Amino acid sequence: MTSRSADIQRALFACSPLAIVTLDAAGTINAVNAAAIELLGHDQADLIGKRAQIVFADPRAYDQLEATRFNIPSGMPEGRFTARYRTRNSRIFDGETVAARVASEGAYGTGTLLFIRDVTAELALKAKLEASDIQLRAALASANEGAFSLNLVTRLGSTRGFINEFLGIASADATISLERWLEITAEDDRARLAEAFETLRTHPTHPLDIVFQATRADEVMRWLHMRGKVTEFNRDGSPLRVSGVIADTTERHALETKLAARERQLAEAIEFGSSGVWEVNPATLKVAPIGPIRAMLGLTDEEVEIDGALWLESTHEAERGEVARQLRAMAEGTSNVLDVEYRLRDARSGNWIWLRSRGALKPDTEPPTAVGMLFDITELKQLELKLAETERLMREGLEGANDGAWSMDVQSNQLTVSGLISRLLTVEDGATITLDDWFSLLPADGEPVARSRFRDFTDQTRDQTGAGTSQDLGRFRVIGPDSSEVWLRSRGRVVEWTPDGQARRAAGIVSNITEERRLERALAESDRRLREALLAAGEGAWRINLRTRIGEVSAIIAEMLGLPPRDARVTYDDWETRIHPDDLDTAREAFMALRAGERDSIDIVVRYQSEVGGWIRIHNRGRISDRDTHGNPTVATGFIADITERLATQEALADREQQLFQAVTAAALGTWRIDLVDQTINLRGTIVAQLFGDDETRTLPISEWREHIHPDDLVAVDASVAHILTVDDVQADDQYRLRDWAGDFVWHRSTGRIVERDENGRATAASGVLWNIDATRRLESLMAEERARFERIYRATPAMMHTIDNEGFIVEVSDFWLSHLGYKRSEVIGRRSTDFLDPESRERAINVELPKLFQMGKNTHTAYRFLRKSGEPVDVLLSSFLERDKEGNPVRSYATLTDITELKATNAQLERTNRELDRFATVASHDLQEPLRKVAAFSSLVRRRYSDKLDEDGARSLDYLADAAERMQRLINELLSYSKLASQPLNLTDIDMSALVRDIIDQLETPISENNAQITATELPVIQSDRVLLTQILQNLISNAVKYRGKADPVITIKASEDESGRTFIVADNGIGLEMRFAEKIFAPFQRLHTRDQYEGTGIGLAVVRQAVERLGGTIRVDSEPGKGSTFIFDLPRTPPKPRGEAD
Template structure:
């Protein structure tokens, strides 16, 4: 494509000089400014004014090469500048201008059929245009264009002017690119860069390097490079840096590596170069210092050196040995640690021994296998690896792993067989012990009297023991995810409500919950039976706390629940009986007592001494019978009439008991020693009865000395152990179990009063709380009653 054939008819020099001035001004601006967009805008404005065009634009070719973006321009709406794009394919007006070194002139867009796409110009009434490429022909940066709304023929002088402006813009674009590349290198976050005068004066330092010292750029600019804070104080590396600078100023390319210290005291290592920069005459005009922090690399090198030293130490210690078997000569050359492992003289092994010398030390149970594997490796010139046992010179059996590769000659024949041997005795023994424990655990898992099920983190049921399968009535533990647990049909045993999927013990455990308070379900087993089961569960987690498996135990408590139900029914019948008996017996006893008192009041004067004694006996007997009936009723109601267990402060309980017994305490001149008492899970009313009965016994059964009573408490795991001790008359060993039997008394009524039911009531109350009560006593030495109660959470 060529310019318009119209010749330039201008005859005066004014417009030509003006155009030269515009180009010169733009060229000067390009040298002085670092604002490329401002230059592009000014160039577009100058072109529009100079060639008398309504539109002028600078278009930038986008990286895809498919579109041009309106970078800057005049005559265009502001919202299009910087955003609008046009096609750059070869058949378009803009694309054609990109692909030719000559300006492209269009006199009338409506009549010009060379281009397939110029709608954006026609929409704005453009008739004529002139376009030139910006940048090298082989890879243009973009276009410079001018357009007029009236039909006109742009002259050759117009085309030359746009070409000159485009040359200025191309130079500015390339300078900007160069500047960006320099900045990218200079500000590389991985490279420390400095720019020096030939005499070593600092001109500039990049930000990455400045982060290594406690100073600002202004503090080091203008200073000799070797006196800046990077190089320490005193003699350190400063003399070396001055020498490297002087050598670079002479034109030498100086590589260096040195250890330095940050202001924080942290040591680091840099590796880099002093690079001279020369002019066209070869004179050094500046020096670029570039280096990298290679601390990590140096640490890796030190690590590898340490690892090598450790390997050598391990070899010397006998943990690792090396060998090389020269196959045709059957000379097996080995290191001293290898030789010692096989019970061979190290000196002989250094010179070479037959392979059979080593095979004879291999454990007899492993020898044939090792020989076969060696033969196969030699036959196929292949790699070799085998674990086996050997007997050393002391007869000790050691586990080893041998690894090697058979090397062949040019004809493919086996030539040498080098390798290394590692003593793995400790590891192998640990593996064997772990395998033994695994088998023991598997055996225990299968013989457990409770069911056990293990699931993976996604809910896949991994394994279940025989007891679990019996509980569910068959091999049903094949769920591949939590969602499949819906096939297990169950209701809550206490409420009869269906068990939702997220309420299953396994699901809760997979969510990370430890289910220590059991879930009680009534299930429809797959063998058709209904069973009541109790489940506990515990998650298994990795080092990061993520659940990797879940373990759930199942206990069939169907019979236990039935027994409990029958026991509750029995207790209810016992209470009903006791209540009926107390009601039916109390009334006659009250009548007998009343008539005896009436007889005493009305005929007392007529009754002699023996008669009065007989009358007193009868009244006392009736009253004791009434007390025994009340005690029996209380004994029968321990399970059915007790309050729910809740936290109870035993300090408050015993204070109330002491208030009730205060008269007896004062009357006997008793001494009480009370330790601090805890808070337990219990029934406050029943626990008060326990302390009342035990303290009353201690105050009653004493010798001539005043009673001495102590109450103490000690924590035992999840329970509290309460001890009530006295220094009373004590109890003979053969009678100690009798004290907890209802109505079984050790003393006559004439010796000590009582109903014979108090300690039996204490035992039943303690057992209702999940504890137990015991007695320790020596006749004449005193008695201690010890009972346990659950600790309150």
Template structure:
């Protein structure tokens, strides 16, 4: 009997073990068995399938478990488990992070129970479930719900839910506002329908009935007016919704959203009235108008349009007749215009139409699509204009221009045509292009832009006078300073400006013909100067030396007085001018803050323009004051570590550097001899310019480097101290760059190569840099190409 009992218990144990192994294999959890007496932990295959650990990777003891718990969770998990074992409790569970074989962490839910022997826990068995995906799903669902709530609030949408069983309605806050804040007792369908405008009430009730009808089940989509329950305000609403039915076809819920469209309806009414006024204006101007309903291709047109298209105002127009009148060779023009109009809503093309009498006429078509609230085009309206006379005039003009072009290109002297008041360069022959030394890229540009060095010379003002008076002008041996091959050079020309006039007697272009007489003029000048020089040199030399010495002495005294007066004037002027600017900015800010809701968009725009202008003026005054304060007193010069200067500047410009995402690379910089404050202004202007003039689609990189100046290079530079060594500091960027023909111009006061709409600034920064370098007996220049960045080169002395 005892043997049978022992065998049965043994079989039961083997069966239990087998069941445990089957469960461990079948479950998607990680099964573990911790032998507390032996200090070993057994893991099932889930340890490899779920966390990626092979059996040979896992240690035998409990550290195979505890060491893989996230450091932030480990202490509390282990402490809680040991407390349970010490107290002899049965069940344990916890949530924590467990490290996978690839180093990432999984969120797990771990559960276990203890096996007792003699009232003492000897084993602990449990299962570990990976709940990472569940947590991600819960988080994604929560974020989705939050995003939906935010979207509804941001779009100012009202949400509602009607219970068909008891006819009660639930509104969110926005929907209550749209209905004028009805009382709680009004939140019933039969009560709420009374707030719908009487003229729309029947239509709304019919739409609700169709949506709740199980045989129809149509979506709810309607526009109607409501009169606010409390504020009695009239509002237009666009409501969309859907009914939900149980399996037997009974509606169980009717919900949707409401959006206020009062401003849209008002705008459409204004547009309709404006269209009526425009149609009257169009017909009065001789153009024809039309409107096409896209749903049925029905066209409504004016008699003037029929005449422009067919030659007869009595023609019975349809879209097919209109297309049939189009010249066969221009069908592709119309098709392309309609394809573009589908994208931008604007129809625009010029084509030929064949009249009933077979004559051909040019017509210009302008149109615009009108869309419904869903963005679907519902109609096309526009105008047509007969432009035959204009096209024929343009063709005749084109023939005349071709003839003129041939004459200019074959002219024996340098010849070019300047068109319009902006003097756009047109048809320059090769001889004239050679004079200017700019190549053919200047064709089509205004003369002022193509040859900026002409500013300050008499030619531009002479051309302006010719456009106004129509009087020709000629001159012999006129001096012209032109940038040729990157160098500003002086030439002399015999030239003639001949105005060209149209049929109305108005000047539309100026013909420029020139002959280079530089060699003759220079030879004559040299001869005259030589004769004069030798005639007066002996008698005047001593007198002029003495006179020059006195003049220089007096000039030095006057210069010192002038500098002192200028410093005092600049300081006083800047403070006197800054005070009204501060008042403008202060009152402008208060006006914008207090009355912004009373100003329309144009008023706000103009007020912002005033603010921007006053800020630019304030910045310009500060820059002028900084420029005027630059001095060269030897007592202010000392040893200055450029590394410290650059660190200070980068700290000041940290925000703008981060906004422009600029990478600043600073190589080790030396100690120089100079004024720390002025050198800080120099470095700050160079770096801020490099940050500002970046290419928008390219990562901005700025590099600061230097090298010691050798003797050969020093000899080529002007005004350097002979008893000092110099370094060559370079500030390089990969920004927009500039054409080196403007090299001298960029260091002048108030000179800008770009408009304020493109880049801000007062136009003083580089002039200030030049002043600082001059104060240090140094030299500044730059190397650049458009679109390929710029390098500013500064030569500074080092301590002896």
């Protein structure tokens, strides 16, 4: 494959709209494309490396697919199937899947590509189309119409409905050629019909609409009306198929030509029926029949009216009286409606035909006339009789099968029962019971489950998957009338729905499976014993269909195939691929001989590649267990035993020494054997070359061997040797240094034991293994150094840190922690961290914070009060994280502590300063207001006494003075309110925000009315907050929205939303707006964007709003554009700040 073609394939894989999942030979997912990630809802990391079962809804379905190589036929590149898949959020969908076998490069073997397309909606649509098709057939049949479809190329088509009866075809669907149509078409119309179809070839957009005569199967010429259009085209754009409907219009055509005068009567009577029209004069009982009824009565074309008595004579005597009574009631004026069912003898065949006659009196005609229509309900009556007979047979069948039937009104929870159910409840067949009556039969432990399953069944909606189909309602026990235990199985389906898609009526069957349960238990026990016997013998059972080559295997064989350890379905081909190539002919010959019937049994030993044990030897024996009626073998059964161990033991006994030598050589090991009598040691393996520079075996005296051992290790080695010599059945395991051929000392490990003793029990020989562990020892040394380095850094870090184990004991602590709290390391290590807290912090840590840490894995800025050794308190903020082992169990927690004692003192000082500032603001505002009141009073006095003596400039100056005093007064008041907001205590209550907005609107009624402002508040929540602060916020925002208006009348909208963190309130207007560069400036005190002449105000209103919002723990911002209004958004936390005095 070229680089370019590989790039193209990767691009196709990534960009394909189909979901693509690639599996390796073991069924593990190794790649997915973007479409698969989107369809399955898993991240790529969630899928890669996982078994493909993770994406299938039913693992058993996946096992079957995997066992059959994903339906890929032998010798074919691909296979197709539809399976149910499960997404990450548990949505189950139907996936149309194409499986393709691919050969992977490298060591992965043969893999599989799965191309998955979600066809859930298509299958649902198909079901709806099938239902629609049934409805269409019924509609076409009732309307005396048939549907057709014709291929314009092959000139072959299909018909359904009425037209098949016309052609004398018994089936619902039929195939017919255009030539057949032309053959039955009247000779005068034949060319015109052929031309109509030819026109569609050149003008495919033209509709097909033609009326012609054709010969019915009974040789009667009928008028037909064919309508249709081209519905399918070839790839070159030429028309391919035309579809449409055909209606028998003979009666209509006859009425149009012979009974034109009756069209008005037919139109008036059409609402009463659709088959046969009649008109009667109740006074004279003269009847004018129209349509097929004339032929039934045997009338000629000249007989337009007949005497009603003739009609009554043709009526069956059982219904004649009722027909006459309704006619008399209409003649006497006591009724103006006729609706009666009766039998009429058909003059043509002499048979009784069931008719329904419906009509009404038309008093506006002179003389009064009744008109109506006739329905042929013979088939309906036959169906009613058939239904009654079917119900009788069903009751008898239920009785014979020991079953019961039920029909339930879901709305009222009432059931009509028969058969087995009636007998269990000791009621009559057809009796009505309540659902509780039925559940009263169930024992207490089974009733909740049964109720739950039944509730799920009746709660389903019409649009749910599987709705309306037969469903298993489970198996359950009931207590019979004689107190015996009866096992039942119930199935049912919803048979009628409400208009909104809820279940209205359901029906089902209850079967007695008591004997079935007994047999199942007996079979299960027998199966258990067989499995235990096979397991004890290390054997697996198999059963294979010799025709399909698909078999069933027990758990042991399933594990060999790499499947879960349970019964599984596999193919012979899957089994055969694991047989050793040298044994393949033997196995294949035996299987083919069984299949051909050339032998009745097999008994072979082959090598087999097991997923569990690799290449093993198996003993496969079996025989023919079933044949067809011709004697040909169809099924074979047998057993497989793993005899690898037995054969391996035999082979091991033959070449044990050679294998041992090769193993020692390959693993760079050495074996040693000490002859305690001769005081020599024999060494074998590559270790000899490492120590002496050559050879693979050497024997030397013990004294010379001791010269190779490091002097510092000799004492330990001698002690180990003395121990194994004096203690029975003990193994030595020592590590010491040996000098290699280059003169360097290298670490080795030696293990061994006494292997021979003389008749007196004295040890004569010892044997063991020696291998080089120098690299391991060096690594351990480096790790120890690194661990010591980490501990030095940890301890020397200029921060308070400690580490606790999973029981809360301190295992490590920094030097800064010790010096800051005044403890020695020995006074801290091994004690609980909570021992160094004050009582309140200790209780909170034990009951709240530590459990939270072990659950959540971390704590952040947790406030504690530690105690120095001197007893002095230290306030800290502690943050920690938890280390877990592979199983997720807590191991250690690492914490850092920040001393906030000085910070808390600073905050306290700041609060005292703020309180002093508040007092200063109050005193200052009071001192400033006193002279202002005098200025205002004296200016008012001067205006009253000397206004007539002041000139125009003097009067204007006096006005300026009064206005300035008033503005100064407002400014002082608002400044005082602003200063109090930060310090006043919160009064938290439940506040209905909608009611609060209405109160504020009432308070601002004058400016709102003067500006013709429109204020809309959507449904606002009830929150816990401070009413005064919320009033300040909303009152300022609403009054500003009214004040800073544009040319249009103010429109103000107030709404709210909420999430997990809190609530968001929005106040939006259509006013003058502002540039966003001033969005922060407007919230500062005394900041104005307009002159006082343009808009009045002190410039402190929005500063008050921000102060109030922040006092409630929230934030506020603005979004605006000049000329397009402003939107103020403030967020409040779900939990408001604690009132002063309650805070920590």
